[in-house]
Amino acid sequence: MTVMVAGRAVRRGISAGRVGAVVNRNVGALRSGPAYWLVLLSGFFEPLLYLLSIGVGVGALVGMVPVGGRMVDYAVFVAPAMLAVSAMSGALAETTFNVFWKFKYAKTYDAVLATPVRPVEIALGELTWALVRCLFYTVMFLVVMVVLGLTSAGGALAAFPATALVGVAFGATGMAISTFLRGWQDFDLLTTGQFTLFLFSGTFSPVQDYPVVFEVIVTLTPLYHAVELVRGLAVGPLGWTLLVHAAYLVVMAVCGLWVASRRIEKLLLV
Amino acid sequence: MAEEPLIYARGLVKRFGEFTAVDGIDVAVERGEAFGFLGPNGAGKSSTMRMISCVSAPTAGELRILGMDPVRDGVAIRGRLGVCPQLDNLDADLSVFENLTTYARYFGLSRAEARRRAGELLEFVQLADRSAGKVEPLSGGMKRRLTIARAMVNDPEIMLLDEPTTGLDPQARHLLWERLYQLKQRGVTLVLTTHYMDEAEQLCDRLVVMDGGRIVAEGSPRELISRYSTPEVVELRFADGVDVAAKLDGVGERVDPLPDRLLVYARDGDAAVAEVHRRGLAPSSVLVRRSTLEDVFLHLTGRTLVE
Amino acid sequence: MASTAVMSTVAVLERHLTLYRRLFWASALSSFVLPVLFLVSIGLGVGGYVGDLDGVSYLQWIVPGVMASTAFQMALGETTFPVLGDFKWTRGYHAMRATPVRIGDMIAGQVLFLMVRVLPQTVVFLLVVLLFGGLRSWWSVVTPLVCAAVVVASALPVMGYAARIDNDGYFALLFRFVMIPMTLFAGVFFPVAQMPVAAQVVAWVSPLWHGVELCRAATLGVAPPWPIWAHVLCLLAWSAGGAWFAMRGFARRLAV
Numbered sequence: 020m021t022v023m024v025a026g027r028a029v030r031r032g033i034s035a036g037r038v039g040a041v042v043n044r045n046v047g048a049l050r051s052g053p054a055y056w057l058v059l060l061s062g063f064f065e066p067l068l069y070l071l072s073i074g075v076g077v078g079a080l081v082g083m084v085p086v087g088g089r090m091v092d093y094a095v096f097v098a099p100a101m102l103a104v105s106a107m108s109g110a111l112a113e114t115t116f117n118v119f120w121k122f123k124y125a126k127t128y129d130a131v132l133a134t135p136v137r138p139v140e141i142a143l144g145e146l147t148w149a150l151v152r153c154l155f156y157t158v159m160f161l162v163v164m165v166v167l168g169l170t171s172a173g174g175a176l177a178a179f180p181a182t183a184l185v186g187v188a189f190g191a192t193g194m195a196i197s198t199f200l201r202g203w204q205d206f207d208l209l210t211t212g213q214f215t216l217f218l219f220s221g222t223f224s225p226v227q228d229y230p231v232v233f234e235v236i237v238t239l240t241p242l243y244h245a246v247e248l249v250r251g252l253a254v255g256p257l258g259w260t261l262l263v264h265a266a267y268l269v270v271m272a273v274c275g276l277w278v279a280s281r282r283i284e285k286l287l288l289v
Numbered sequence: 290m291a292e293e294p295l296i297y298a299r300g301l302v303k304r305f306g307e308f309t310a311v312d313g314i315d316v317a318v319e320r321g322e323a324f325g326f327l328g329p330n331g332a333g334k335s336s337t338m339r340m341i342s343c344v345s346a347p348t349a350g351e352l353r354i355l356g357m358d359p360v361r362d363g364v365a366i367r368g369r370l371g372v373c374p375q376l377d378n379l380d381a382d383l384s385v386f387e388n389l390t391t392y393a394r395y396f397g398l399s400r401a402e403a404r405r406r407a408g409e410l411l412e413f414v415q416l417a418d419r420s421a422g423k424v425e426p427l428s429g430g431m432k433r434r435l436t437i438a439r440a441m442v443n444d445p446e447i448m449l450l451d452e453p454t455t456g457l458d459p460q461a462r463h464l465l466w467e468r469l470y471q472l473k474q475r476g477v478t479l480v481l482t483t484h485y486m487d488e489a490e491q492l493c494d495r496l497v498v499m500d501g502g503r504i505v506a507e508g509s510p511r512e513l514i515s516r517y518s519t520p521e522v523v524e525l526r527f528a529d530g531v532d533v534a535a536k537l538d539g540v541g542e543r544v545d546p547l548p549d550r551l552l553v554y555a556r557d558g559d560a561a562v563a564e565v566h567r568r569g570l571a572p573s574s575v576l577v578r579r580s581t582l583e584d585v586f587l588h589l590t591g592r593t594l595v596e
Numbered sequence: 597m598a599s600t601a602v603m604s605t606v607a608v609l610e611r612h613l614t615l616y617r618r619l620f621w622a623s624a625l626s627s628f629v630l631p632v633l634f635l636v637s638i639g640l641g642v643g644g645y646v647g648d649l650d651g652v653s654y655l656q657w658i659v660p661g662v663m664a665s666t667a668f669q670m671a672l673g674e675t676t677f678p679v680l681g682d683f684k685w686t687r688g689y690h691a692m693r694a695t696p697v698r699i700g701d702m703i704a705g706q707v708l709f710l711m712v713r714v715l716p717q718t719v720v721f722l723l724v725v726l727l728f729g730g731l732r733s734w735w736s737v738v739t740p741l742v743c744a745a746v747v748v749a750s751a752l753p754v755m756g757y758a759a760r761i762d763n764d765g766y767f768a769l770l771f772r773f774v775m776i777p778m779t780l781f782a783g784v785f786f787p788v789a790q791m792p793v794a795a796q797v798v799a800w801v802s803p804l805w806h807g808v809e810l811c812r813a814a815t816l817g818v819a820p821p822w823p824i825w826a827h828v829l830c831l832l833a834w835s836a837g838g839a840w841f842a843m844r845g846f847a848r849r850l851a852v
Contacts, residue, residue: 057765057769061768061769061772061773064772064773065772065776068776068777068780068781069780071780071781072780072781072785072786073638073642073780073785076780076781076785076786076790076791077638077642077646077785077786079786079790080646080649080654080786081642081645081646082645084645093645207622207623207625207626208622208625210626211625211626211629211630214630214633215633218633218634218636218637218638219633219637222637223637223638223641223642224637224641224642224644224645228641228644229641342694344693344694344850344851345851346851364600364696364698365696367694367695367696368695368696370694372694374687374690374691374694376687376690377687378686378687378688378690378691379686379691380611380615380686380688380691381686382615382618382686383614383615387614391607391610391611391614392691392695394606394607394610394611395604395607395608395692395695395696395697396695396696397600397603397604397607397696439691440694443695
């Protein structure tokens with residue numbers, strides 16, 4: 020949820036029209052400004068605040084919820100979901116927003132492709148940086164979860180590689196999507212989609228509570244699998260179904276990467 | 290009784306903290322004139338323009354615009370000014386036409402009147418075919434013309450133009466000058482800043498040369514040239530670094546050595562060239578030209594104007 | 597003189613409306629659809645586990661909170677990047693400054709535009725939650741006004757902030773350290789009384805909390821935690837202080 024509410028406001032502002040050179044300066048300023056590191060760091064507080072508000076605050080009203088047949092504190096239920104969302108948002112922010120910017124305005128890739136670097140390598144390079152940022156957030160979040168007693172140290176260690184997989188899957192898909200975006204106004208759609216996933220992926224209440232049709236739809240969407248995988252590893256129960264969730268994310272990562280490099284090639288080598 | 294000048298400044302000062310941008314200038318601009326502030330960057334032209342356009346209060350001195358006090362009557366004065374700023378501030382997300390109608394509403398024009406004016410003005414600046422289009426794809430010259438059209442939307446008595454053609458290509462500049470000349474013909478008072486000599490000579494009836502926040506000369510372009518220069522100037526270049534300046538003593542009325550060339554100010558350029566050759570000097574290049582404001586500025590400040 | 601001010605303010609409003617017309621569909625999602633989705637996920641989904649709160653269902657309890665916080669977020673979204681942009685990138689305020697439009701008119705026109713945004717947004721939300729059975733009192737009809745007050749009380753200080761910064765990175769700090777904490781801890785999702793006293797004091801200071809409580813009192817038909825005049829006074833104080841802060845910020849930035 021690194022973006023979510025704030026992201027909406029940010030994107031609203033940007034789509035409110037600073038195109039071209041303006042956006043160029045806009046993003047450039049964001050990246051080089053005095054506040055950049057503070058901003059990067061503050062990205063960590065956001066999921067923490069959500070955890071405190073929804074997990075602890077609303078959790079006090081909720082009491083216990085069922086996870087895999089046993090009852091746990093609501094905060095225990097919500098925390099892994101926030102972790103998965105945090106991995107998703109971190110990766111998406113880096114790959115959609117920044118890749119789009121480099122594509123459209125900075126023309127970074129034109130210069131890179133004049134060298135022996137291949138499109139798929141560009142895609143992998145971007146993905147690596149996105150993953151670094153994503154893991155930076157998830158590690159800190161896992162530490163907080165352990166400190167607050169929302170998972171065990173073992174659970175945290177098990178969940179950590181899962182967040183990396185979530186980051187790669189969403190990062191690759193985000194990159195593929197960013198090659199289709201027409202302008203900043205499309206970011207509104209993207210953010211809306213992201214926010215909808217955030218709300219309905221078994222994040223705040225178990226998907227079994229949703230109406231059946233709704234539940235089936237949700238099980239097809241990516242964040243659901245990310246949440247289930249991370250929650251299974253951090254809180255339990257462990258089971259073969261976790262492999263299904265992981266496989267979904269692997270397929271998503273491979274497809275995303277394939278589409279992204281094909282598109283980059285097509286857009287740049289014409 | 291003569292009409293009060295449209296713009297009248299006496300001992301006008303603008304300070305920003307310790308820095309004095311405008312250091313006690315006297316200016317009077319009459320109705321129907323085209324008046325120029327000429328000078329290099331940092332001479333205080335833009336600060337003066339901002340005071341005249343009533344967005345920046347003078348630190349000291351007297352300033353009256355259209356017979357009113359710019360601090361107290363800013364709103365009333367601005368309603369009768371047209372301002373074309375140095376940096377374009379068009380609304381990139383509005384269409385060309387909407388840029389004009391939106392701006393017209395700031396002056397209290399009715400919606401119908403705003404639309405009518407916008408249509409007329411787009412014809413005037415030759416942008417009628419771009420009316421429904423966005424601002425973003427317009428060229429620099431088109432944007433500047435649109436900004437000028439926008440500044441005219443309230444049918445201003447005084448048009449303030451800050452560096453109107455900076456950054457434009459020669460063709461765009463000439464088109465713009467032609468439009469501004471037409472404006473002047475309609476009786477609009479033009480006040481402009483520029484650091485281009487040719488622009489000042491083309492457009493201004495009268496101008497002041499500013500340097501370091503002060504006015505160093507005032508007059509019409511021809512007056513300034515005849516007062517501070519000679520009708521013709523000979524530019525001489527010599528192949529080697531030999532100091533020929535001493536050998537030119539007495540040629541023309543004055544000799545100005547520059548790093549890359551020598552300027553000989555003369556009433557008759559050809560005669561001066563003949564004299565140079567008679568003295569046995571062999572310049573690698575010779576150019577005889579009419580004197581310009583550039584020479585005036587060089588003479589007044591010892592520096593060239595365009596860096 | 598007064599009529600000039602009205603004319604100028606309306607002209608500024610029209611400019612924002614002209615700009616907004618192009619962005620309406622993009623913003624319709626976040627204005628009208630997302631709040632409802634939010635309500636479904638948290639209100640219905642989580643609400644199923646909460647049971648009753650203050651004698652009403654959890655859905656009914658958070659309806660006013662979501663309503664006020666949506667207005668609050670819209671206000672911040674519209675007064676951060678757009679305001680900085682009009683100083684820095686499009687220089688729209690500089691363009692206005694060269695006309696009879698005064699600084700007060702610029703700010704008033706923009707706030708008026710926010711009213712045009714918040715009122716339909718809140719009314720549509722009210723109609724939707726009415727279908728969900730989220731309202732319990734006829735007093736609900738005053739909530740659009742309360743949301744408008746929240747918008748004024750939060751937009752004006754933020755305009756002042758936007759007028760004073762030069763790097764938009766500072767907005768991320770505003771969002772993360774002010775907007776999100778306020779949205780999460782100002783009684784939108786759970787009663788502030790649950791929090792430690794120090795955190796409660798912070799909530800009491802925020803304009804959003806007063807808006808949330810007034811909206812909640814209206815939709816549930818109960819008395820707010822403080823006397824109504826006290827809540828209103830806090831919102832007025834933010835508005836007045838914000839107006840002063842914004843006027844000063846704009847004047848300074850446009851004077852140079």
